[in-house]
Amino acid sequence: MPLITYRKALNDALAEEISRDENVVIIGEEVAQYNGAYKVTEGLWQRFGDKRVVDAPISEAGFIGMGIGASMLGIRPVMELMFWSFAYVAWDQIIDNAGQVRYMSGGLINCPIVIRGPANGGTSVGATHSHTPENFIANTPGLKVVCPATAYDAKGLMKSAIRDNDPVCVMENTLLYGESWEVPEEEYLIPLGVADIKRKGTDVSLIAHGRAVITALKAAEILAAEHDIHAEVLDLRSIRPLDEEAILNSVRKTHRAVLVDENKPFCGVSAQIAATIQEKAFDDLDAPVQRVCALDAPAIYSPALENLQLPTVSRIIEKVLQIR
Amino acid sequence: MPSVTDDEIAVDPADYARAEINASLKPKQKIGFFREMIRIRRFEQTSLKYYNQGMMGGFLHLYIGQEAVAVGTVSLLGKNDHVITAYRDHGHALAVGMGMNECMAELFGKATGCSRGKGGSMHFFAPDKNYWGGHGIVGGQTPLGLGLAYGLKYKGLKGCALCFMGDGAVNQGAYHESLNLAALWKLPVVYIIENNKYSMGTTLERSSAMRNCLAERADGYGIVWDIANGEDLYEVRAKTASAMRRAHDQSLPTVLEVDTYRYYGHSVADANTKKYRSPEEIERHKNHHDPIRLWKKRLIDECVFTEAEADAIDEAAKEEADTAAQFAIDSDTPAPETIFEDVYWEVDNKTDAGSTGKHFFGD
Numbered sequence: 018m019p020l021i022t023y024r025k026a027l028n029d030a031l032a033e034e035i036s037r038d039e040n041v042v043i044i045g046e047e048v049a050q051y052n053g054a055y056k057v058t059e060g061l062w063q064r065f066g067d068k069r070v071v072d073a074p075i076s077e078a079g080f081i082g083m084g085i086g087a088s089m090l091g092i093r094p095v096m097e098l099m100f101w102s103f104a105y106v107a108w109d110q111i112i113d114n115a116g117q118v119r120y121m122s123g124g125l126i127n128c129p130i131v132i133r134g135p136a137n138g139g140t141s142v143g144a145t146h147s148h149t150p151e152n153f154i155a156n157t158p159g160l161k162v163v164c165p166a167t168a169y170d171a172k173g174l175m176k177s178a179i180r181d182n183d184p185v186c187v188m189e190n191t192l193l194y195g196e197s198w199e200v201p202e203e204e205y206l207i208p209l210g211v212a213d214i215k216r217k218g219t220d221v222s223l224i225a226h227g228r229a230v231i232t233a234l235k236a237a238e239i240l241a242a243e244h245d246i247h248a249e250v251l252d253l254r255s256i257r258p259l260d261e262e263a264i265l266n267s268v269r270k271t272h273r274a275v276l277v278d279e280n281k282p283f284c285g286v287s288a289q290i291a292a293t294i295q296e297k298a299f300d301d302l303d304a305p306v307q308r309v310c311a312l313d314a315p316a317i318y319s320p321a322l323e324n325l326q327l328p329t330v331s332r333i334i335e336k337v338l339q340i341r
Numbered sequence: 342m343p344s345v346t347d348d349e350i351a352v353d354p355a356d357y358a359r360a361e362i363n364a365s366l367k368p369k370q371k372i373g374f375f376r377e378m379i380r381i382r383r384f385e386q387t388s389l390k391y392y393n394q395g396m397m398g399g400f401l402h403l404y405i406g407q408e409a410v411a412v413g414t415v416s417l418l419g420k421n422d423h424v425i426t427a428y429r430d431h432g433h434a435l436a437v438g439m440g441m442n443e444c445m446a447e448l449f450g451k452a453t454g455c456s457r458g459k460g461g462s463m464h465f466f467a468p469d470k471n472y473w474g475g476h477g478i479v480g481g482q483t484p485l486g487l488g489l490a491y492g493l494k495y496k497g498l499k500g501c502a503l504c505f506m507g508d509g510a511v512n513q514g515a516y517h518e519s520l521n522l523a524a525l526w527k528l529p530v531v532y533i534i535e536n537n538k539y540s541m542g543t544t545l546e547r548s549s550a551m552r553n554c555l556a557e558r559a560d561g562y563g564i565v566w567d568i569a570n571g572e573d574l575y576e577v578r579a580k581t582a583s584a585m586r587r588a589h590d591q592s593l594p595t596v597l598e599v600d601t602y603r604y605y606g607h608s609v610a611d612a613n614t615k616k617y618r619s620p621e622e623i624e625r626h627k628n629h630h631d632p633i634r635l636w637k638k639r640l641i642d643e644c645v646f647t648e649a650e651a652d653a654i655d656e657a658a659k660e661e662a663d664t665a666a667q668f669a670i671d672s673d674t675p676a677p678e679t680i681f682e683d684v685y686w687e688v689d690n691k692t693d694a695g696s697t698g699k700h701f702f703g704d
Contacts, residue, residue: 082484085485086425089489090492113477121466123457
């Protein structure tokens with residue numbers, strides 16, 4: 018299988034879906050003539066033209082809301098947020114309009130829209146550009162949210178998101194865009210709501226999503242080599258819908274769980290996972306569920322400290338050793 | 342220039358009656374407009390009665406006084422023309438052809454309501470009638486209206502989106518973003534500002550900076566704008582038709598500000614409705630500027646119908662509203678299990694995607 022980058026996998030997914038469905042249109046800041054602020058849409062405008070790949074002015078509430086309105090008429094807009102951090106100026110549109118209009122209309126309307134872009138810290142851009150709002154989205158029934166950790170998952174999930182008839186938020190990661198994974202040449206889809214065991218293990222479950230999966234995998238490597246602890250790494254991939262069975266199955270096997278989460282701890286995704294485990298697998302646990310989250314302060318600029326603020330390999334190892 | 346004073350909104354009524362779009366109207370159509378307006382008013386008066394008896398929840402934003410705007414504009418819609426509005430949405434809903442029963446039942450929170458009891462007064466929808474709500478957040482619908490226009494243009498359809506809003510919405514950022522995009526991308530949207538002079542309890546003068554009128558702000562975006570007297574159905578139709586032609590033929594937006602007035606408070610729960618304006622002001626509008634009374638007089642003057650015929654139509658509207666109220670009272674409340682319906686399309690339609698992973702949490 019060819020090795021391709023996370024960025025290229027997303028680009029391929031977009032190109033394939035534009036080709037497949039005439040209603041798919043890419044809209045966002047710098048997505049067309051500039052080739053994408055992070056080059057995710059590189060070449061698409063040249064290939065598909067003005068109608069299918071559209072540069073929007075810096076006007077997130079306006080163009081995201083416009084995409085939602087167009088989706089009510091059956092268009093399938095894929096809206097790029099240069100950063101998910103910018104979603105907050107379009108929050109009413111995303112939460113109230115994309116998220117609630119189906120419910121408030123008693124099921125008469127649906128919004129087949131994708132809102133995508135990077136949602137991560139770790140790049141020294143300060144607190145305003147480092148938000149990870151997957152927990153906020155997941156807190157909104159009516160919306161779906163996925164956080165791919167690899168190129169393979171990014172492509173398969175993006176294609177499913179575009180074909181989904183509900184609004185799906187795809188949260189990518191700028192630190193992963195340049196990383197490469199094996200991705201098959203033939204077409205495939207990854208359904209929303211299916212987690213993936215990235216590394217099998219027997220002693221503890223490291224449950225994560227997004228780039229935290231990569232951090233957890235590094236920790237698992239060291240735990241095996243240096244401590245003879247065989248950690249299972251479960252990648253949630255999709256936050257809502259959530260593969261609850263996969264979480265419970267892993268915990269029932271390992272009897273210990275450390276949740277790794279780039280969200281802040283208070284009401285972060287891992288808080289929901291922890292609640293689920295204690296409700297449904299309490300008797301299977303041999304130790305309290307532990308969490309390794311972003312340190313609970315606004316994202317700090319200082320590169321030296323920011324790396325410590327996000328979940329680190331050493332913090333994961335420390336937590337695992339505490340409950341071994 | 343437009344003004345909010347009584348004297349200046351008095352236009353020679355004959356002018357707009359002669360407009361092409363109105364000159365061709367048949368008596369039956371003119372009577373139909375009267376019927377639609379009086380139906381809206383009787384529907385709302387009936388809903389107010391039951392609201393005051395505590396039989397409805399939440400807010401009730403009455404459209405009474407503004408009926409000519411919804412009826413006049415909606416009367417022009419063709420197959421590919423769409424409507425979206427804010428929370429004062431009963432008038433537009435009935436004007437596009439939604440039934441009184443389903444609307445009244447929605448107010449009562451019943452399973453037979455147009456949104457199955459999930460939306461309430463502010464959230465009526467009928468996509469089958471090109472009616473996209475019914476939106477509760479001030480100005481929040483303005484990008485959606487833009488999106489309807491974008492969708493029409495994308496599909497190559499000759500149509501437009503009428504996006505209604507109140508005068509209180511014009512200071513929201515989403516509206517200005519929408520105007521910029523509408524002009525930039527030449528989208529066939531008509532923003533109709535129903536200027537009833539008050540954003541809740543704050544007068545126009547205390548909320549909006551302007552040179553002469555709200556619509557004039559469109560100049561800054563290079564968008565054509567106009568003003569209309571909302572008490573004159575002929576004028577509303579003439580001005581809206583012109584804006585719609587611009588959308589249909591040139592794919593260009595318009596901002597149309599319609600001068601109008603609401604007799605009741607921002608919502609029925611607005612306790613200060615007679616404090617931020619004088620009772621005399623309200624009475625003056627009811628007596629001299631009521632769009633239904635003026636239209637009725639016009640049609641009698643034109644010998645389109647008689648006072649007795651008008652009264653019969655009014656009686657029928659009252660009966661229809663009473664019947665709708667009884668329908669709502671007799672309807673069942675929604676079943677508890679429906680709380681989890683209409684959240685996700687994929688779940689409702691029992692697709693593979695809808696049955697993969699956990700979509701709902703808690704017990």
